[in-house]
Amino acid sequence: MIPLNRPLLGREEAEAVSSALRTGQIAAGPRVRAFEEAFAAYIGTKYAVATSSGTAALHVALMSAGIGPGDRVITTPFTFAATANAVLFCGATPVFVDIDPSTLNLSPPAVAEAAQDPKVKALIVVHLYGLPCDMEEIVAVVRDRGILLIEDCAQAHGAAYRGRRVGTFGHISTFSFYATKNMTTGEGGMLLTDDAQIAGRARAIINHGAYQKYRHERLGYNYRMTDIAAALGLVQLRKLPGFNRARRRNAAYLSERFQGLRWLEVPPYPADRLPVFHQYTVRVRDRDKFCAHLAARGVGYGIHYPLPLHRQPLYRQLGYGRVSLPESERAAQEVVSLPVHPGLTSRDLETIAEVVASYRDHP
Ligand SMILES: Cc1ncc(COP(=O)(O)O)c(C=O)c1O
Incomplete structure (x- = not known):
C-alpha cells in the first residue's frame, strides 16, 4: 500500500533528539527557545510561542x-474540528460561513x-x-469591521500569497507539527504574532497564567512544548523548503x-499563490466506488473531511443542525486526498497516476 502520509525522519532527527536526551534538559529549555526564534524568522513575525499542539496554539x-x-x-x-472547538473552549460561539467551491x-x-x-469579534481562516486563502479580500473585511484575524496555518507551513508567507497576515497565526504535517515534532504547535502584548499573554497562558515563576495572574494551562520535540522541529524546519518543493513537484506531476x-x-x-500541498485533494462524484478502486490497487487515500463541522454530532447537539452551507456539504461528499508526501518515489507516483486513470466506473 502506498501510504497517504509518512513522516520523513532521518539520522539528523535521531541525533538531535539523542543530544537533547544526553543534556538531561528534556522539558522546555534552550531548544524550545531556538525553535521559536528560527520558526518566527522563517515565517516572518516578531514573536513565537511554542505549544504542545496546534489545538493548544488556537486556544x-x-x-x-x-x-x-x-x-x-x-x-x-x-x-x-480543532479550529472551531478552540472557540468553544473559550465559551464563545463559532459562526460557520460557507466556502468558495x-x-x-x-x-x-x-x-x-x-x-x-x-457580536462578531474574530475570524479564523484556515489555509x-x-x-492560501484570498488574503487581500479577507484582510479588507477585518480592517473594515475592526475584528481580530487569526490564521490557522496547521496545514500551510511555508505557503505564500503574493510572495508573502501565510502566518504574517493575521494578528495571530497558529501552526501544528502533528506527525503528518509538512514538518513535524510528533505533537506540537506554534503561535506567531507581531504584537508584544499578545505574545506575553500567550507565554503566560501556556504556563498556568504565570508571568513570573509561581505567581499566577490568570487561569492558564500546561501547553508547553518539550525540548525533545523542539530538537526535532529545528531539524525538520531546515528540511521544510525541500519537503515543500517535493510536494509541489509531486502535485504537478499528478495534475498533469x-x-x-x-x-x-x-x-x-x-x-x-504558492501552495504547499499538505494534501493533494481531488473531487469526484462517486467517491465510494472510486475509493474502493484505489484501496483494491494499493493506493492509500484519505477523506478531508467527510462531515462539515455544522453537521458533526457535537455541533448538532449545540443547535447547528439547521445550518445549511451547501458548498461545504457538497465538498464533504466529493473530496478524496491522494498521496503527495515527499517520501513518494517516481514509481509510486506512476502507480498512483495509472491506478486513478484506470478507473472506468465514473458517471
Ligand atoms: C486545520 C487544522 N487546525 C488545527 C489542527 C490541530 O492541530 P493539532 O493536531 O496539532 O492539535 C489541525 C491538525 O490536526 C488542522 O489540520
Missing part, C-alpha cells in the same frame, strides 16, 4: 486576544456578510490543504497526468 490565540462568552467567531465548517477555503463575500454582526480525466477535478493552483 491560546483566542484567550490571549480576550475572546470569551458572548463573542462570535467566524470560521469555516470545512476544516479539522473553487478553492474550498472560506468565501470572502460570505465572510463580509457575516462580519456585519456586531486548507496548504492553499490527470489532465484528460473529465470526471475528476484536480486541486486549484491560483497564479498569485
Whole structure:
C-alpha cells in the first residue's frame, strides 16, 4: 500500500533528539527557545510561542486576544474540528460561513456578510490543504469591521500569497507539527504574532497564567512544548523548503497526468499563490466506488473531511443542525486526498497516476 502520509525522519532527527536526551534538559529549555526564534524568522513575525499542539496554539490565540462568552467567531465548517472547538473552549460561539467551491477555503463575500454582526469579534481562516486563502479580500473585511484575524496555518507551513508567507497576515497565526504535517515534532504547535502584548499573554497562558515563576495572574494551562520535540522541529524546519518543493513537484506531476480525466477535478493552483500541498485533494462524484478502486490497487487515500463541522454530532447537539452551507456539504461528499508526501518515489507516483486513470466506473 502506498501510504497517504509518512513522516520523513532521518539520522539528523535521531541525533538531535539523542543530544537533547544526553543534556538531561528534556522539558522546555534552550531548544524550545531556538525553535521559536528560527520558526518566527522563517515565517516572518516578531514573536513565537511554542505549544504542545496546534489545538493548544488556537486556544491560546483566542484567550490571549480576550475572546470569551458572548463573542462570535467566524470560521469555516470545512476544516479539522480543532479550529472551531478552540472557540468553544473559550465559551464563545463559532459562526460557520460557507466556502468558495473553487478553492474550498472560506468565501470572502460570505465572510463580509457575516462580519456585519456586531457580536462578531474574530475570524479564523484556515489555509486548507496548504492553499492560501484570498488574503487581500479577507484582510479588507477585518480592517473594515475592526475584528481580530487569526490564521490557522496547521496545514500551510511555508505557503505564500503574493510572495508573502501565510502566518504574517493575521494578528495571530497558529501552526501544528502533528506527525503528518509538512514538518513535524510528533505533537506540537506554534503561535506567531507581531504584537508584544499578545505574545506575553500567550507565554503566560501556556504556563498556568504565570508571568513570573509561581505567581499566577490568570487561569492558564500546561501547553508547553518539550525540548525533545523542539530538537526535532529545528531539524525538520531546515528540511521544510525541500519537503515543500517535493510536494509541489509531486502535485504537478499528478495534475498533469490527470489532465484528460473529465470526471475528476484536480486541486486549484491560483497564479498569485504558492501552495504547499499538505494534501493533494481531488473531487469526484462517486467517491465510494472510486475509493474502493484505489484501496483494491494499493493506493492509500484519505477523506478531508467527510462531515462539515455544522453537521458533526457535537455541533448538532449545540443547535447547528439547521445550518445549511451547501458548498461545504457538497465538498464533504466529493473530496478524496491522494498521496503527495515527499517520501513518494517516481514509481509510486506512476502507480498512483495509472491506478486513478484506470478507473472506468465514473458517471
Ligand atoms: C486545520 C487544522 N487546525 C488545527 C489542527 C490541530 O492541530 P493539532 O493536531 O496539532 O492539535 C489541525 C491538525 O490536526 C488542522 O489540520
